[in-house]
Amino acid sequence: MKILVTAKRVTDPNAKIKLKSDKSGIQTDGLEYKPNPFCENAIEEALRLNETHGGEVVVVSIGPSDVQATIRTALAMGAHRGILVTGLDDHQMDSDLVARVFAELYKRERPDLFLLGKQAIDGDSNQVGQLLAEYLEIGQACFASKVEIHGSEAIVTREVDGGLEKIAVGMPAVITADLRLNEPRYASLPGIVKARKKSIDEIDIRSLGIDTHLKVETVAYEEPKTRGGGVTFVGGVDELVGKLKSEAKAI
């Protein structure tokens, strides 16, 4: 079984994000990146499926050359090789373009499964998997918390409101990983050493013949409103009720 799996890099969620002065984006100088946690779940699942069913796990990502480090982390966990589509910076993509790039990679690689994180924790768009399946006209199973392969079908348990839904989807298919799908392994030292020798193909976006025009225009970034100070009451219940009515308009 051949699996394509995504490894997106995201800004360190614990880093203090600063906006550019013109509000066109965030300042990326000195910013650290980490693999998107949901992609890590997808990679772990790809590796587990590979351990049972054999085949190949190919890690794909998009971005500048230093995204190789993110792919390399997945190779250290045990994936076999990587593909990096270069020529686009992080801010030059929207979910639609990413899905169309992945659709091209799908056509080149013809995998049985395309695994993705359900969303990236920076943009939180949660659209790429769904768009990708639509462009490829294949089945999709998003928010997977369990994946089993039976013959030519993937049996996927999905986390939905109020419970779990179990669906069967014919392969090839797109599956997006939810948090409870698995616990990603740590990259081992032998894995990290071996990853150095694994190949990462860089493909220039221009050679894919894709229209890189974005469908989503980012108008501006704003910082969240800073929290105002609290109010201390020294009076009685009547005063509190009055203020909740008149000032907070909570009751």
Add this chain to the structure above:
Amino acid sequence: MDFEAVDFWGLDAELSEEEIQIRNAVRAMVDREVLPIIGKCFEEGHFPMHVIPVVAEMGLLGANLHGYGCPGIGEVAYGLVMQELERGDSGIRSFVSVQGSLAMYPIYTFGSDEQRQKWLPGMAKGEIIGCFGLTEPDFGSNPAGMRTYAVKASDRWVITGNKMWITNGNIAQVAVIWAGTEDGFRGFIVPTDTPGFRARLVEHKFSLRASVTSELILDNVEVPLDAVLPGVVGLKGALACLSAARYGISWGVVGSAMAVYDEALRYAKERVQFSKPIAGYQLVQEKLVEMLTEISKAQLVNLRMGRMKERGLLRPHHISFAKRNNVAMARRTAQLGREILGANGIMYDYQVGRHLCNIETVYTYEGTHDIHTLVLGKEITKIAAFE
């Protein structure tokens, strides 16, 4: 909240991508497997056994050895592994140090090929735990005085003696025991289930509580003739092991100090007294600056030491310098961190108290601070002050 490491001098730029990846993998493991449970382990006085298969699976046991199931990473990468482990706890780092540098290393360096094949793969997998018996109740800084003795009979060695302060003693399946013989000091590979071998748990410690410390009692322990390490006669074998372990300690304690500094800095920025966070007061800033400065200097020493080791240039006195300086730095850092945390500094909810107690062990094990002072004194003056 994620740990923020000290990198005032941008030393990450001097590390390879692979070294950074190795460090980050161990850092993530410590965040997930060690930090959530280590305060409780320390309080209850037990070693977290569940960490053994995790560190073994990651290839951290004997990580800088080549072959026999060991990954053979570089010396700086190995140092970074030690640093990250001790950022969690000195007891965890001690476990890995003893397994790799004190038990596997002598078998790897002085053992026969049969001995290496027999022991190292299982030790790398964490299925066989090792310990190292050199120090005795009456012989610490002066190991040459040891009383443990091995007599050679026609078909076996018979070993008798006591070893003290032995990390991993009670959980080990194999011990590397150093003993006097007719020909000088020799190392022996002794399975701990050999009749006459006993490990007694050292209890009532206020330091390294999440680590197993033991006394080993060898009463006419009989091992076959091929249990002796053939590659070395004399104390230089044991001392080579100590150099390997001290190298790891020098890196490890920087991890301890970075954990303390990170916690103290966060605390100082959040804790408001009078009109502002205590980080805004001169006395607290002086402490934080002192910690940052000394940690950064120790990092520079470690990186240089590691690169020298990779090039085969490192000498024992360099390691004495690093062990002496860096452990004293971590001890002082723990004290300063504990001061900044005020009353909270004595609680298990925070890390500084645990590091403060742990470093007391690290300060005197593997060559006390004072002995390393005298090693350096001898190096400078060519006059030994300890004979």
